[in-house]
Each structure stands twice: as structure tokens, then as C-alpha cells.
Amino acid sequence: MEGSLKYLLQKEFIQFRRNKFLPRLIFFFPVVVMLIAPIVANMDVKGVKVAFVDYDGSSLSGKMVSHLDASEYFKVALASPNYEKAYELLEDGKVDVIVTVPAHFEAGIIGGTKPKIKVDANGVNATKGMLGSRYVMASLAGTLQEAAAGMGMGLSSENNLSVCYFYNPTQDYRRFMAPGFILLLVMLVCCFIPALNLVLEKEKGTIEQINVTPVTTFEFTLSKLIPYWIIGLVVLTEGILTIGLIYGLWPAGSWGALYLAAVLFSLAMSGFGVAIAGGSDTMQQCIFVLFFFVMIFMLMSGLFTPVGSMPSWAQKVTYAFPPRHFIDILRSVYLKGTTMAELWVSYLALGILAVLFCSLSALTYKKRG
Amino acid sequence: MQIRLSSFVKKEILHIFRDKRTMLVAILIPVTLILLFGFTVSTDINNIDFAVCAPHRSEAVARGVDKLSFSPYFTFRGYIPQNDIDRTLRTGKASAVLVFAQDYAESGKMQVVVDGADVNAAATSAAYVGNVLQDSGAAQALFEMHVLYNPELRSSYNFIPGILGMILLLICTMMTSVSIVREKETGTMEVLLVSPVKPLYIIISKMVPYLILGAIDLALILVMARFVLGVPLSGGVGGIILVSLVYIVLSLALGLMVSNIAGSQIVALLLSAMVMMLPVLFFSGLLFPVENLPWVFRWISYVIPARWYIDAMRKMMIEGMALSGVFLEVGILVAEMLALIAASTKRFNDRLE
Amino acid sequence: MPEAITVHNLTKKFGDFTAVDAISFSVGKGEIFGFLGANGAGKTTAMRMLCGLSYPTSGGGSVAGWDIVRDGEQIKRHIGYMSQRFSLYEDLTVFENMRLYGGIYGMGKADIAKRSAELLEKVSFSAHRDSLVGALPLGWKQKLAFLVATMHSPEIVFLDEPTGGVDPITRRQVWDMIRGAAADGTTIFVTTHYMDEAAWCDRVCIMVDGKIKAMDVPEKLLEAFRAKDMNEVFVKLCR
Numbered sequence: 001m002e003g004s005l006k007y008l009l010q011k012e013f014i015q016f017r018r019n020k021f022l023p024r025l026i027f028f029f030p031v032v033v034m035l036i037a038p039i040v041a042n043m044d045v046k047g048v049k050v051a052f053v054d055y056d057g058s059s060l061s062g063k064m065v066s067h068l069d070a071s072e073y074f075k076v077a078l079a080s081p082n083y084e085k086a087y088e089l090l091e092d093g094k095v096d097v098i099v100t101v102p103a104h105f106e107a108g109i110i111g112g113t114k115p116k117i118k119v120d121a122n123g124v125n126a127t128k129g130m131l132g133s134r135y136v137m138a139s140l141a142g143t144l145q146e147a148a149a150g151m152g153m154g155l156s157s158e159n160n161l162s163v164c165y166f167y168n169p170t171q172d173y174r175r176f177m178a179p180g181f182i183l184l185l186v187m188l189v190c191c192f193i194p195a196l197n198l199v200l201e202k203e204k205g206t207i208e209q210i211n212v213t214p215v216t217t218f219e220f221t222l223s224k225l226i227p228y229w230i231i232g233l234v235v236l237t238e239g240i241l242t243i244g245l246i247y248g249l250w251p252a253g254s255w256g257a258l259y260l261a262a263v264l265f266s267l268a269m270s271g272f273g274v275a276i277a278g279g280s281d282t283m284q285q286c287i288f289v290l291f292f293f294v295m296i297f298m299l300m301s302g303l304f305t306p307v308g309s310m311p312s313w314a315q316k317v318t319y320a321f322p323p324r325h326f327i328d329i330l331r332s333v334y335l336k337g338t339t340m341a342e343l344w345v346s347y348l349a350l351g352i353l354a355v356l357f358c359s360l361s362a363l364t365y366k367k368r369g
Numbered sequence: 370m371q372i373r374l375s376s377f378v379k380k381e382i383l384h385i386f387r388d389k390r391t392m393l394v395a396i397l398i399p400v401t402l403i404l405l406f407g408f409t410v411s412t413d414i415n416n417i418d419f420a421v422c423a424p425h426r427s428e429a430v431a432r433g434v435d436k437l438s439f440s441p442y443f444t445f446r447g448y449i450p451q452n453d454i455d456r457t458l459r460t461g462k463a464s465a466v467l468v469f470a471q472d473y474a475e476s477g478k479m480q481v482v483v484d485g486a487d488v489n490a491a492a493t494s495a496a497y498v499g500n501v502l503q504d505s506g507a508a509q510a511l512f513e514m515h516v517l518y519n520p521e522l523r524s525s526y527n528f529i530p531g532i533l534g535m536i537l538l539l540i541c542t543m544m545t546s547v548s549i550v551r552e553k554e555t556g557t558m559e560v561l562l563v564s565p566v567k568p569l570y571i572i573i574s575k576m577v578p579y580l581i582l583g584a585i586d587l588a589l590i591l592v593m594a595r596f597v598l599g600v601p602l603s604g605g606v607g608g609i610i611l612v613s614l615v616y617i618v619l620s621l622a623l624g625l626m627v628s629n630i631a632g633s634q635i636v637a638l639l640l641s642a643m644v645m646m647l648p649v650l651f652f653s654g655l656l657f658p659v660e661n662l663p664w665v666f667r668w669i670s671y672v673i674p675a676r677w678y679i680d681a682m683r684k685m686m687i688e689g690m691a692l693s694g695v696f697l698e699v700g701i702l703v704a705e706m707l708a709l710i711a712a713s714t715k716r717f718n719d720r721l722e
Numbered sequence: 723m724p725e726a727i728t729v730h731n732l733t734k735k736f737g738d739f740t741a742v743d744a745i746s747f748s749v750g751k752g753e754i755f756g757f758l759g760a761n762g763a764g765k766t767t768a769m770r771m772l773c774g775l776s777y778p779t780s781g782g783g784s785v786a787g788w789d790i791v792r793d794g795e796q797i798k799r800h801i802g803y804m805s806q807r808f809s810l811y812e813d814l815t816v817f818e819n820m821r822l823y824g825g826i827y828g829m830g831k832a833d834i835a836k837r838s839a840e841l842l843e844k845v846s847f848s849a850h851r852d853s854l855v856g857a858l859p860l861g862w863k864q865k866l867a868f869l870v871a872t873m874h875s876p877e878i879v880f881l882d883e884p885t886g887g888v889d890p891i892t893r894r895q896v897w898d899m900i901r902g903a904a905a906d907g908t909t910i911f912v913t914t915h916y917m918d919e920a921a922w923c924d925r926v927c928i929m930v931d932g933k934i935k936a937m938d939v940p941e942k943l944l945e946a947f948r949a950k951d952m953n954e955v956f957v958k959l960c961r
Contacts, residue, residue, distance in 0.1 A: 291539065335485075
């Protein structure tokens with residue numbers, strides 16, 4: 001009957017409160033993850049493996065290699081006058097950068113013939129290869145300048161190309177990943193738990209007693225979702241506060257933008273979870289199927305690797321994944337201060353997906369078999 | 370007793386293999402993961418949208434812009450005024466803005482303003498720009514830079530061991546624990562315990578289907594790695610299988626351990642996910658390099674079996690080391706496996722009383 | 723007087739297995755109608771179709787005046803149900819379960835309070851009003867399930883093996899509750915595999931392999947089969 005929703009919600013909250021495990025999990029876990037995760041998720045470039053191919057064998061080249069070796073950023077994996085060997089190692093991924101000093105290099109520097117050092121970077125591993133090569137060159141340039149000064153030569157040290165990083169000046173990887181972990185948490189809470197909750201009722205048989213009443217699919221589904229939307233917002237708040245207090249990272253943009261996005265995202269993912277649960281008979285099935293889809297969503301959403309790196313067909317497919325839009329919004333609002341208006345495409349997409357998945361969830365749960 | 374055990378095992382196998390949906394997904398997960406990592410997920414930047422801010426658009430500036438536009442990795446998005454830089458980057462119209470100094474033609478001074486929000490992309494974008502615009506700058510000029518772009522596929526090698534570790538953990542630990550706890554929850558466990566078969570055999574029979582599933586997934590992943598992604602597997606497939614089997618048994622024992630502690634299926638699931646999968650995700654070197662971890666977490670990673678398994682697999686699958694080269698890792702795995710078996714069976718037997 | 727339940731050629735097939743084979747019967751208002759048969763005879767399957775829990779493969783009927791195929795949701799407003807497997811919330815208290823279902827059926831807060839107090843008092847269970855259902859012994863769980871099924875005073879109550887697995891005293895108590903409800907005018911549709919419970923029904927029908935093999939007032943069945951109790955009738959039917 002009308003008004004059943006009120007009673008169903010009451011039941012859900014009582015059950016949640018009485019559960020020994022779930023409330024504690026939901027409220028402490030985010031904090032723990034937020035503390036650990038950003039520390040761990042650190043992709044700074046350290047230990048770049050360098051192969052130093054020295055055809056010169058001069059004191060200059062000797063200085064260059066020892067400076068490299070001394071730095072904690074580099075590991076000189078190979079120092080030998082054999083380019084082929086170094087190339088092999090690079091191909092096998094054992095070396096990220098090859099530095100080749102040509103013969104008579106020192107002589108050429110002194111004589112002013114501007115000899116060139118060849119730097120090969122392994123482009124496959126963009127961070128280590130590309131970044132690594134720039135660090136290597138910076139280190140070598142530094143050594144050269146020092147040496148040049150010592151030899152009484154002037155080597156212009158102008159670095160004509162400067163790089164400025166907007167929005168994350170320190171390029172702190174944690175700032176980049178932190179919003180992503182918020183997404184993970186909200187998803188765990190809003191997608192998995194309501195879904196499993198529903199399948200549990202199926203397994204226990206309590207759902208049959210509900211099916212025989214006039215309660216509509218709509219009311220019952222809502223009663224399963226609403227508590228977790230609320231909890232999702234609580235988790236979001238926890239996440240934002242933890243990140244802010246511990247890492248000093250506060251959203252550059254409006255909190256409202258974040259909350260609206262979280263609401264839409266929870267709607268979409270919980271609808272999705274319940275849709276899967278409605279079609280599952282056992283927890284096992286539900287877990288497997290959910291894990292399968294969520295895994296695809298996560299990997300292709302831009303959380304770990306850029307969407308722009310994927311083939312264009314894959315990029316188009318991600319428009320159907322709620323996490324993709326949520327991550328866009330989270331990062332843009334958190335780090336760049338982008339406004340809701342500027343992100344309207346992402347919000348619209350989330351909204352459409354929310355409607356889609358919630359409708360799906362009403363379809364898969366059948367009161368009558 | 371042998372006959373009875375095998376009939377239990379048969380029952381458990383039928384249970385799982387009749388569940389078509391679970392079977393389908395159990396096969397699809399590894400296949401999809403491999404395809405994803407092999408063909409879609411990567412950190413290579415294929416395209417950088419850039420805008421240009423140049424108060425004095427000289428010939429030199431135009432040449433610089435052309436040079437970049439000419440590269441397939443850059444797309445020119447137009448000239449913008451200085452005060453538009455923030456908005457351009459914020460709205461994502463461009464992810465980099467090249468600011469040419471007033472006297473660029475003479476000094477060659479310029480700045481690349483990069484959208485730093487996506488740290489991966491930012492650093493790489495800056496590096497690309499630098500590479501293309503290798504101009505003056507004396508010390509710089511001494512370098513001749515080549516970037517070797519290996520075929521996309523190679524970067525996926527690194528993920529295969531991690532994928533293996535994760536999947537086996539999912540199937541052998543998480544699903545096993547959920548399955549055992551399910552039996553406890555529905556009360557059918559008591560029925561089984563009353564039968565003349567030793568309780569331990571009942572548990573073993575519960576684990577067998579997941580062992581088989583794990584083995585199937587292992588085979589699937591190895592085959593796909595070899596023939597679809599071209600991973601050499603030069604260390605000898607036999608060694609790889611052997612080590613994987615140790616890891617599988619270890620994960621099963623872990624699943625039993627979790628089921629001893631968990632009172633309900635949801636708890637078993639969440640326990641497995643939190644205590645197992647997340648630490649593995651974070652500390653085992655699957656996604657994030659271990660060498661970057663602060664020492665506290667590095668100690669944790671020494672304990673996690675997945676870390677040793679993934680190391681061993683990397684060495685054997687990609688670097689082509691034979692079994693002998695991974696004695697340390699295998700030794701630790703075997704030790705952990707035995708310890709877990711002992712602990713979980715003891716715990717299980719204790720709980721029975 | 724319109725019947726509470728009428729059924730015409732009701733059939734349910736699962737693949738090529740016919741669980742319920744073209745059964746027809748009717749149940750009058752206020753009757754206690756017993757659906758007897760062995761486990762697997764099709765009793766629960768038939769009942770689930772009448773309650774709107776599953777769709778018939780063919781055939782039809784009406785419950786409380788509503789068509790069972792088209793108006794399943796309407797039927798649900800007028801019936802109570804007690805499933806074979808205990809299906810109340812074990813992590814809720816006795817009262818919380820009653821309040822939930824009372825509310826679902828549209829009872830007001832005051833009504834719920836009054837009715838639940840009444841019902842609990844009748845079975846001397848008021849002291850356990852705030853006990854968690856999961857902690858109750860099986861016999862009390864069954865009785866509670868019956869209370870919840872009749873909480874909203876429905877026209878018809880469907881009971882699927884209400885006395886399954888309980889001790890003889892509890893069995894007696896449950897049947898006292900059933901007869902009490904019938905005396906108030908509620909129609910009772912009950913399935914059971916205990917043949918002796920037939921004696922407490924107004925009419926019984928015996929199902930064998932999905933078909934109705936016998937249907938009548940208990941005494942007349944005993945006469946017809948020259949049996950001294952329903953067990954014998956059943957055994958004779960199965961030959």
C-alpha cells in the first residue's frame with residue numbers, strides 16, 4: 001500500500017544499526033583507506049635504469065656516469081661501450097634510458113665542435129622513459145656545466161624551455177589519486193553493499209514474504225537504495241574531510257558540485273548493483289558479475305590511466321561508465337576548480353546513466369516468477 | 370572413505386559448474402582483463418590538445434606552432450589571450466598552453482603551462498613538447514633525443530603477473546570463503562558434519578571446485594598471454610604452473626582461514642576484499658611500484674604472498690628465468706602455504722568443538 | 723455466495739516436468755480447506771500461483787474475486803501468507819516484524835499497536851514482544867509467522883506447511899490459532915503432509931503427482947475409502 005516505503009526504510013535502518021560489522025566497516029574503512037592509499041599510490045620516478053654507453057672513456061664521461069650513479073633517481077644498470085647490448089636491454093624493458101657518449105666527446109667539447117650525446121628513452125613506460133630521460137639530461141647538463149666552468153669555458157645554461165604545472169604545482173601524485181579513492185569508496189558502499197543486501201534477502205527467503213504483499217517493486221527497490229545513498233554521502237564527506245585534514249588538499253571548486261556528482265553517481269551505481277542483484281540467485285553469482293563489470297568500469301574510467309590513452313573506440317565506450325564521469329568531475333572540481341556549468345556534459349551523462357540503471361533495476365527484480 | 374570423499378567432491382563440482390552465470394563470468398574475467406590491459410589500458414599519450422598564447426606572433430612562433438601541429442601527437446586548438454589560460458585548462462579545451470615570450474624570435478624563451486591535474490599526462494605532455502621543440506639552449510643542444518616507441522603490446526607484459534595474482538586470489542580465497550560460510554549460514558554445514566566423513570574432507574571437497582576454476586583461469590591467462598599478447602613465457606611453462614599451483618593452494622588455505630573468522634557471507638566477502646585484495650592491490654607491486662613504498666608498508670609487502678608470487682611470475686614469464694632463479698620467492702610461498710594450511714585447519718577443527 | 727477461491731484447470735510446468743496438472747476446485751468463505759499430499763506432490767507450487775508468486779502455465783482462477791493471472795497485485799491486498807521456509811526478519815524483534823507488515827498492509831499506527839498487543843496476548847507471548855526473532859525456538863517462530871500473516875485481518879490466509887518440524891504441542895497450538903481465525907470468518911487454505919491434520923479441516927483434497935486424486939469432507943473420504951484414518955486413504959490412493 002501507499003506508505004509502505006516508510007516502514008521498509010524503518011526496517012532497513014534498524015537492520016543496519018543492529019548489524020555488528022557493517023556500520024563499523026562503512027565508517028572506519030574510508031578513513032583508513034584515505035590514510036594509506038595516497039601514500040602508497042606514488043608513481044614518482046625513482047630508480048630510472050640507465051645504460052651508459054661510453055665510447056669516449058674520458059674523464060668528462062667518467063664524471064657524468066658517476067654523477068648519475070650517485071643520484072637516488074638513477075640506477076646505472078650498465079656501463080659499457082656497447083650500444084647493441086644496451087639496446088637489447090632497453091627492448092627487454094631492463095633499461096629505461098640509454099645514454100651514448102660518442103668517441104672524442106671531451107675533445108670535441110673543448111674544441112668547440114659541439115658533439116652530441118645520444119639519449120634513447122623507452123617510450124613504452126611513459127613515466128620512467130620519458131620523464132627519466134629528461135631527468136638524465138638535466139643531470140648530464142649539470143655535470144657538463146660544472147666541467148665546462150672548471151675548464152674555463154662558458155656553456156650557456158639557459159634553459160629556454162620552462163615548464164609550469166597548473167593546478168598541481170608540486171605534481172604531487174597523491175593529489176591526483178586522492179579523489180579517485182573517494183570514488184572507490186563511494187562505489188563500494190553504494191553499489192556492492194545494497195546489491196549484496198538484496199541478494200541476501202533472496203537467499204534467506206525473506207524476500208518471498210515481501211513479494212506476497214502489495215509492496216511494489218519501486219517501493220522495495222527504493223527502500224534498498226535510499227539508505228545507501230545517504231551513507232554514500234556520509235562516506236564522501238568523510239573522504240573529503242580526511243583528505244583535507246591529513247593532506248591539506250581541499251576542493252578548489254564548490255562542495256556542492258562534488259555532492260551533486262556523488263548523488264548522481266550513487267544513483268547510477270546503486271541502480272546498477274541492484275539491477276545485477278535482481279537477476280542473481282546467489283551471493284556468489286552477484287559478486288562475480290558485479291566484480292566483472294566494476295572492474296571494467298574502473299580500469300577504463302581514467303582512474304589509473306588516462307582515458308586519452310585508449311583507442312578511440314574504447315574512449316567512446318567509456319561514456320556509458322558512470323565512474324568515468326565521476327572521476328572527471330572529481331578531479332576537475334578538486335584540483336582545477338572547474339564549475340558545474342563548465343562540466344555540464346559530465347553531469348548530464350551521469351544523470352542519464354542514473355535514470356537508465358535505476359530503470360534497469362526495476363526490471364530485473366520480479367515479484368512474480 | 371575414499372569413495373565418500375569423491376562423492377562429496379563431485380557434488381561440490383556439480384554445484385559450481387551448473388551455475389552457468391558464475392562459470393561464464395569466471396572465464397570472462399581473466400579474458401577481459403587481458404584484453405583490456407593488452408589493448409586499451411596504457412599510459413601512452415596519443416594526443417595532446419594545445420593552445421598558444423603569443424603576444425607577438427612572429428615567424429618563429431608560427432614555425433614553432435607548425436612544428437607541433439605537424440606531429441601526430443598534437444592537436445592545435447587556437448590562439449588564446451593570456452587571461453584565458455586558466456579557463457582553457459580548467460574546462461579541458463586544451464591540456465597544455467604554450468606561452469611564447471615577447472622576444473621569442475631572439476631568445477627562444479617559452480613556457481609550457483600544463484594541466485597538472487592528471488599527473489601522468491602532465492609530465493608526459495611536457496616531455497613531448499620539449500622533445501619536439503628541441504631548439505636552442507646550449508646545454509640542451511648537446512643532446513640528441515630519441516624516443517623509442519615500442520609496440521603498445523609490450524607494456525602489457527608487466528600487468529599479466531599482477532592479473533594472475535589478483536584473479537587467483539578472487540577465486541580461490543574470496544569465493545571459497547563465501548562458499549564455505551554459505552554452507553554454515555544455511556545450516557547445511559551441520560548436516561554434512563554429522564556424516565561419517567571427516568570434517569576436514571568436507572572442507573577439502575568445498576575447495577576442489579575452486580582449485581579447478583583457478584587452474585582453468587591460470588591456463589586461460591597463460592594461453593592468452595602467449596598467443597594474443599606475445600608474452601614469451603621463456604622461463605618454462607612447467608615452472609610457472611608449479612609455482613602457480615603453490616599459490617593456488619595457499620589462497621585456498623587463506624579462504625578457509627577467512628571462513629573460520631567470518632560469521633556471514635557478506636562479512637566473508639568484505640573481509641576478503643579489505644584484508645586481502647586491497648592490500649594486494651596496494652602493496653604487492655601490482656599497480657604501484659614497491660620501491661616507492663615507505664618502509665612500513667614495504668614490511669607489509671614482504672608478508673603478503675601475492676607480492677612474492679607476482680615477483681616470481683614476472684621473473685619467469687617476462688625475464689625468462691627458470692625455476693632455479695626464483696628459489697627465494699618459491700621458498701617463501703611454500704613456507705607461507707604450509708603455515709596457512711596448518712593454522713586454518715587447526716582453527717577449523719577448534720571451532721567444531 | 724461468491725467463493726473465496728475458485729480454480730479451473732490450473733497447470734504449472736517447468737520444462738517438461740508438470741508440477742501441477744490441470745487441477746480444479748473451489749473454496750467457500752470461512753472454510754478451512756486442506757491441501758494434502760506427499761512432499762513434491764505440487765501443493766506449494768499450486769499455492770504460489772494462487773498467491774501471485776508465480777504465473778500459471780495454463781488455466782486460471784480467482785482469489786477474493788480477483789483473477790489470479792491478471793490481478794495478482796490486487797489479490798495480495800486481501801490475503802495473508804505463511805511460507806514453508808521461515809521468512810520473517812531474524813534481526814528484527816517480534817514487534818518490529820509485526821509493525822512492518824502491519825504498516826505494509828496499510829494499518830495505522832494505533833491499529834498496529836492494538837492488534838499486535840491483542841495477538842501476542844492471545845498466545846501468551848507478550849513478554850517476548852521485544853525479543854529478536856532469530857533467538858526464538860522454531861515453534862515460536864512458526865506461531866509468530868502465523869500472527870504476522872493474520873495481522874491485517876485478511877479475507878484469506880494461505881499457510882504452507884505451518885506445522886513443519888515442530889513438536890506435537892506446538893502443532894496443536896498452531897491449529898488452535900487456525901481454527902480461531904476461521905471462526906472469525908477468515909478463509910484458510912492450508913497445505914500439509916501430515917495426514918492426521920485433515921481431521922481439523924472442513925474439506926480436504928489430496929494431491930498425488932500434480933493431480934487431485936480425491937476431494938471431499940474428511941468423514942466422507944474415510945467412508946469412501948473404507949479407511950480408519952487419512953493415512954490409510956492416502957496410502958490407498960497412491961496404489
